[in-house]
């Protein structure tokens with residue numbers, strides 16, 4: 001089936017471009033974004049980056065982070081999703097540790113260091129295979145948006161009740177479910193994932209949906225300055241927020257537009273937020 005391609009002229013709530021992020025950020029007004037959520041290159045020689053010295057990488061990150069802080073609203077959040085930089089001799093540099101001081105330089109406050117655990121990836125021979133990455137969640141002030149109810153997950157014992165005290169017999173947990181905690185088990189986008197595109201390391205949309213739902217309200221602006229194929233923009237649009245993003249690779253931006261077109265035409269497939277992780281021990285892997 002052929003899709004009619006939607007463009008910037010059709011969608012006032014989408015602002016994406018093929019551009020260097022510093023140029024794109026300069027075009028945005030101070031304090032205009034409620035959420036900046038992104039995954040920068042890790043300086044490990046992927047197809048879309050040039051491996052350079054760690055010092056040079058940090059200088060570039062510092063410049064982009066400074067601009068992200070400028071465009072962030074006072075009630076806003078920055079989520080920087082990173083893994084490890086691995087040097088040519090195999091030494092590992094966890095990027096959240098290396099980048100943390102760049103955010104503290106702007107007096108941002110860390111609210112969570114979320115562990116994103118996934119089960120597939122490279123098999124290492126000289127160290128343990130990496131099966132997690134992190135999201136550093138910073139806020140600009142103490143007065144920040146955080147909506148817990150839309151991201152609650154089913155409680156383990158939903159019918160558990162107080163067995164003594166003044167509330168005896170009443171439900172002890174929140175009937176809407178529990179706080180999802182700071183360890184998130186979400187499949188990464190490998191070849192058999194419904195969201196897989198040409199991009200070698202795209203976000204699973206459900207990862208960003210949780211951040212969008214909890215850290216923004218309807219109509220707020222969400223920005224990804226290293227947008228890739230637009231997964232964060234899609235998560236924003238799915239929940240009636242406005243999506244902003246840029247990438248230097250035209251091919252990725254073209255895919256982002258195609259995905260946005262498919263979303264608007266109701267044909268984009270994404271992995272649903274509450275779908276359990278495939279478990280080979282259960283019938284049909286535990287999937288409905």
Ligand SMILES: C[S@@+](CC[C@H](N)C(=O)[O-])C[C@H]1O[C@@H](n2cnc3c(N)ncnc32)[C@H](O)[C@@H]1O
Pocket residue numbers: 019020021022038039040041048049199201202203204225226227228229230231232246247248249252
């Ligand atoms: C880790 S990927 C992000 C993928 C994205 N999260 C997604 O879901 O598709 C990093 C992206 O940053 C882009 N990039 C690298 N340097 C950039 C720059 N200076 N400005 C804008 N984008 C850049 C790369 O082309 C790459 O697509």
